[in-house]
Amino acid sequence: MLVTGIFPPQIGGPATFISRIAQKLTEQYQYRVTVVCPPESSVAEFDDSLPYTVNRKNGLGLRLMLIKGLLKHRIILVNGLEQYVYPIARILRRPYVLKIVGDSVWQSARTSGKTSLDIDKFQIDENERQKFASLIEKRNRMALFARQVVTPSNYLRRMVIGWGVPPERVTTIPNGVELERFHHIQNKERSSGRLRVLFVGRLTNWKGVETLLLAMNHVDNVSLTIVGDGPELPHLIDLAKQLNIGERVEFTGRLSQDQVEKHMANAHVLVLTSLYEGMSHTLLEAMAAGLPCIASNRGGNEEIITSGKNGFLIEPQDVQALVTSLRQLESDEHLRQRLSEEARNRAMNFSIDRTVRDFVNLLVHQG
Secondary structure (H helix, E strand, O other): OEEEOOOOOOOOHHHHHHHHHHHHHHHOOOOOOEEEEOOOOOOHHHHHOOOOEEEEOOHHHHHHHHHHHHHHOOOOEEEOOHHHHHHHHHHHOOOOEEEOOOOHHHHHHHHOOOOOOOHHHHHHOHHHHHHOHHHHHHHHHHHHHOOEEEEOOHHHHHHHHHOOOOHHHEEEOOOOEOHHHHOOOOOOOOOOOOEEEEEEOOOOOOOOHHHHHHHHOOOOOEEEEEEOOOOOHHHHHHHHHHOOOHHHEEEEEOOOHHHHHHHHHHOOEEEEOOOOOOOOHHHHHHHHOOOOEEEEOOHHHHHOOOEOOOEEEEOOOOHHHHHHHHHHHHHOHHHHHHHHHHHHHHHOOOEHHHHHHHHHHHHHHHO
8 A cells, every 4th residue: 555645637746756666566466456546626537547546535535545445455555644554554563665755844844934944953953853752753653663664865764763763774765757758858059148046836935936036136147936935935036026126037936847848948047045945856856857957955856966066056045145056057057067968967866767666666565
């Protein structure tokens, strides 16, 4: 049984990852696979075409489905919704394999404005640990109950070990992307127009979009497209107007995967100077598309990008460092081309096929 918070036809790396695992377990190992996920409108025909079972439930229906699935299935992967799985699995004494992609307590606290700390300081600050003690304890219990925890980066593995999970029960399997989707995207040659900058992601107060807008106020021959939705969208639109850069900034809202890829094909550089990334699917996809990336030197970003070789790593919230990097890319086409080629080469190490293979091997062994 594969439990996930996101599944096709929703888009994104996590959804693709689970669907690929279900396909491989079904076709290569002949397992009877059930995917449990939240409901999505108008998907009956889509689900019926799959070689495995998809159960989309909410509320009581979700809990009943989890009870049935935990009793029926030998292999259980939890890729979201662990707050529903854990209490049932504990009662039934059915341990699972758990994929952890971040600190849910910090993300919730940071997004809601209940903490101003970055994720690393949050882990060790005694005041914050007391303030969120019950949530931290619950987070740790869910991780400790798992027979195996999988993280997408070594950075995140070290964090989970810090929660008390024994090192031998924490495995790193890097995220992967569908490299073949990006082979057709050619390296961008600089024309007489503006440097085209792209951001893709959820608009929260830790993704670094505010820093990007402030940097835009110091570079002239640059345009910016912001793809995504989230609680910070109204504030960011207002900030762009206050900075008088509105004519150079486009907010597209949430887009389909095909539309995102079109924007990547049109851009010169992707910027993601967030306070935290476990291992960003967006960075991997952009690099597979041959986009130089400017990212924060936080989380798993340093395991993807070597600064100056296949992108730039800078301190988050450092407006001047971002301005300097943008000016370098705006003025030096040769640099952009070199970083583009190296980014594409680096992305070749992060194939979704390799990620799925390693995950399936781990699940079969655990079963």
